[in-house]
Amino acid sequence: MHLSIGEVAARTGLSVHTLRFYEQEGVLLDGVSRDSAGRRRYTENDVDWLDVCVILRASGMPLPELRRYTEFAREGAGNEAERVELLRSHQRRVAEQMRQLRQCMDLINHKVAVYEDILDGTADEACHAPATGTAAP
Amino acid sequence: MHLSIGEVAARTGLSVHTLRFYEQEGVLLDGVSRDSAGRRRYTENDVDWLDVCVILRASGMPLPELRRYTEFAREGAGNEAERVELLRSHQRRVAEQMRQLRQCMDLINHKVAVYEDILDGTADEACHAPATGTAAP
DNA sequence: GCTTGATCTCCAGTCGACTCGAACTCCTAC
């Protein structure tokens, strides 16, 4: 039923340090309850939420924004419009990142093709490639 | 023919601070030449190379790796295998980032759909959505 | 001749997101 901080760390991929830090930063839905010895007891719901947090963080959502989203979720129904707005704004960021990554992939593919051409074609005959255009597309 | 640091900043989108910083970090192909007053004079080649750097940095290549790549380029022909290896390793990183971004996009699309269902269907009748599953997929 | 604006060097500060360490408290197993 309840999970220790170590178990949650193992399941979410976050460190115990980070779990405590996230709690303090307000990115957990409810105050984490404690056992008789003062140790944190997480629920399955916490783990589900943290999985969402991990995905949003990995895509570059800053902690303050994640906190805001968590606050909306904590408030419960009635603020769906705000949640959509927040998610759509992050979506734009993610789309822009994808664009940049695709651009980088194109660059890499092109450069690798050029280098492999050199390696395949003229592997043993060194030093006759033009020195110009090292930075060219 | 030659460009001032301000012009290069305008063209690459980097700040003049960052341009000096990059030079010091060794991510420029050759030592930047100076005019009689000691001011940096960049070439078109520098700008081309910096454009490559911007793309690689935006896709998460760390500066030390960018420096290594720059060193290979500076050395000239003969190290194509190493360049390919470096680029392929970055390519794996980029592919992993794309996977994470797609995962985030799926999450956002799903959540936005759920919220818009609520907004469309039951906009005026509040408080009858089940409180469970806030973190559910 | 004087101001303005761009540049220079150098060093320190910032920012976000952790990450670490010290000193302590528990529970469990041997």
Added chain:
DNA sequence: GTAGGAGTTCGAGTCGACTGGAGATCAAGC
């Protein structure tokens, strides 16, 4: 009963990549 391991708090430290500011120099335009 004691050693080990997992947990606690708190404040400080780290890391990467810039970013800012002080103080000097120089060229151009009025």
